[in-house]
Amino acid sequence: xxxxxxxxxxxxxxxxxxxxxxxxxxxxxxxxxxxxxxxxxxxxxxxxxxxxxxxxxxxxxxxxxxxxxxxxxxxxxxxxxxxxxxxxxx
Numbered sequence: 674x675x676x677x678x679x680x681x682x683x684x685x686x687x688x689x690x691x692x693x694x695x696x697x698x699x700x701x702x703x704x705x706x707x708x709x710x711x712x713x714x715x716x717x718x719x720x721x722x723x724x725x726x727x728x729x730x731x732x733x734x735x736x737x738x739x740x741x742x743x744x745x746x747x748x749x750x751x752x753x754x755x756x757x758x759x760x761x762x763x
Contacts, residue, residue, distance in 0.1 A: 674725045675725045676722050676723055679723075679750055682756055683710075684712055686756070687712070687751065690763060691712070691713050692712040693710045693711045694740075695708065695710075695711070704733045706720055706747055707720060710763065718746035718759075719745060719747040720747075720750050721749045722749075737749075
C-alpha cells in the first residue's frame with residue numbers, strides 16, 4: 674500500500690474518533706515521525722507512515738526510540754493491519 678494512502682486513512686480514522694493527526698515537521702530534530710496524533714483526554718501518539726515493504730531509516734528508528742523512552746506511543750504504520758493495530762491502541 675502506498676504511503677499517501679495509509680496517511681490519508683490514518684488522518685480520516687483519527688478524525689472519526691474525535692482526534693487530530695497533525696503533520697509533523699521539525700527543522701531541528703530530523704527523523705521525527707510523520708504524524709502527531711492527539712486524542713481526547715490528553716493522549717498523544719506518533720505515527721511514521723511507510724509504503725508497504727519500506728523500512729524506517731536509522732535516524733527515524735532512533736527518534737521513535739527516544740519518544741518511546743519518554744512514554745509515548747510511536748509506531749510504524751506500513752500496512753492496513755498495522756494501521757488497525759495503531760488505531761486500536763488510541
